[in-house]
Amino acid sequence: MQKNKIEAKKVSVFYNDKKALNEITLSIPEKKVTSLIGPSGCGKSTFLRCINRMNDTIEGCSMTGRILIDNKDINEKSLDPVLLRARVGMVFQKPNPFPKSIFENVAYGPKIHGLTQSSDELNELVEESLKKAGLFSEIKDRIHEPGTSLSGGQQQRLCIARAISISPEIILMDEPCSALDPIATAKIEELIDELAHNFTIVIVTHSMQQAARVSKQTAFFHMGNLIEVGKTDSIFSNPSEKKTQDYITGKIG
């Protein structure tokens, strides 16, 4: 039987007084890819940011309901969001490498969390992360050049390497390919497939083809509501809700 890594229970989110998410209840299976689709402004990113509590950093944003990771409430007072974020990595819409070298970008997480004892160990960890992100062979000679000197697709893979360098359990991706060309997109999708062996992945995407290609489970959001969730195949071939049908046939969105 498959295990659920993340459970959202009646999650509502408010920006000041404006409700952005309305009682979302959703289970996300472990070591699988779950994609969130829906028209823009429907709250996909907001939901994603609940999972690593990045919403805490937004002034005026508040949340009700519960989110459990491994059956533990992540909003519990005793739980430090900083520690949570070390377990839940995130990749953003626009590649955002730090203005440092490629090496320093990947070494950033291990350094602040003190994951390695020696510089040899750190080198090894960086190399391994870059390899897992499928970037190492392309850039192994220029690892000390600035991360911003890479192409967009490479930058995004660098950000993925950075995220997996601290071995998170979950990786959240917010439209990771929306700023990339089709070839770079294909590479990232391949990488996501690869990563799903070891990580629980939640990906927001505006491309239904992408959702179909990479994910096992798909959740359809509309105007802050979770309309439908299920196996990706059945959502696309045989949706049970009219709205989902309208969205995937291009009538709304």
Add this chain to the structure above:
Amino acid sequence: MGFWAFFIIFASSAFFLHWYATNKALRFNAGIKEGSKLPSLPQYYGLYTLLWFIIPILSTFLIWTIFKPFLVDYLVIQKIPANLLNSFGGNPSLILSTVKAISLQNIFPGTKQELIDLAKYMNELKYSTSSSFYIAILFLGLIGSSFTLKKISSRFRARQSVESVNIKLLIFCSTIAILTTIGIVFSLIFEAIRFFEQIPFFDFLFGLSWSPQTAIREDQVASSGAFGAIPIFSGTLLITVIAMSVSIPVGLLSAIYLSEYATNNLRAFLKPILEILAGVPTVVYGFFAAITVGPFLKGLADSFGFSIASESAIAAGGVMGIMIIPFISSLSDDVINSVPNSLRDGSLAMGATKSETIKKVILPAALPGIVGAILLAVSRAIGETMIVVMAAGIAANLTANPFDSVTTVTVQIVTLLVGDQEFDSPKTLAAFALGITLFFVTLVLNLYALKIVKKYREKYD
């Protein structure tokens, strides 16, 4: 014709010409079928005619005002009677300067009648612009505008022509500022060269003693003057270092607080307040340094059994540092704010704390801009005069002791140029040598700072 009469004629003909040309264009259009009408709107023909009335008049007027003094001098010299010339040893320029003085009402008893007559003549020339001149320039304007009036036809695009005249006007105005700067630099350079004719360049740049008082008369005891600028440079450096060691930490930390920790409302409230600090006149800071901080430090030192002057580098430098805080905090705050949020999110999402994010990501990213802000602040500190005059004294001590009184480049320039001066003594000329040094140093600093800031901007825009 007096000036006002001229002005009234000028204004009313300008008005009339504009109206007339516009009307002419309208009439031109009225009788003609669609397609061969004037290519621009009628008011552009009016405007163009107006411009060609005004431009010849104004430019002649301007040239006239610039060259008139020379013309007056020339005419006065022509009028000098031969016997007067002889009594002045055949030197017309000596007569001219005497006449000038007289024409400004400095008449001493016993002045020769010929000189007074010449002065009267000079005043006449100076203050009466003859009617013929006014009529001539009005005529010039009319010639200019009549040419343009003739041009009104379907082949003449007035709008484009007005546009190009506009551009030339704008270019002219912007060159004024540049030319002024160049003029300032050259006047500094020429006087500085005269200084270096008397004092060797390296004596000035590397000399260790500064006492610009030269003996004016043979029998005076005063020394022959020493123009080694090192004590002044070191004093400037000392005060700048003190000021920066106050303003950099405080300014930078408050910038970090403002941009990273304060809520938007608080920031909107605090930032203007900090910027008000920058608007306080420096003389007020000078008061504060001289009357409050200096004596306070002296009292503090006394209670520890030291004795220091109440005029000290540390009083002036410290207060100057406070004055500069808003520069650094406000500029750095802008720079830190322009670090994209995606970098903050990226770091926080890696499980970094806020202070780790600031230290390891935000500040390194903002560093070039912050350095630029600091360099701008340094050139501000170097150029600051009032606080130093009031709180650090004017003694040119070569010292690194912040409790001594020191002096700075700008303060020396002031003391050298205030009061009686002779424009050929090295004492006065030294001010220009100092001035050009200061200009050069701040110019280099500013250029460098701007370059850094610009480089930083390009990175994120």
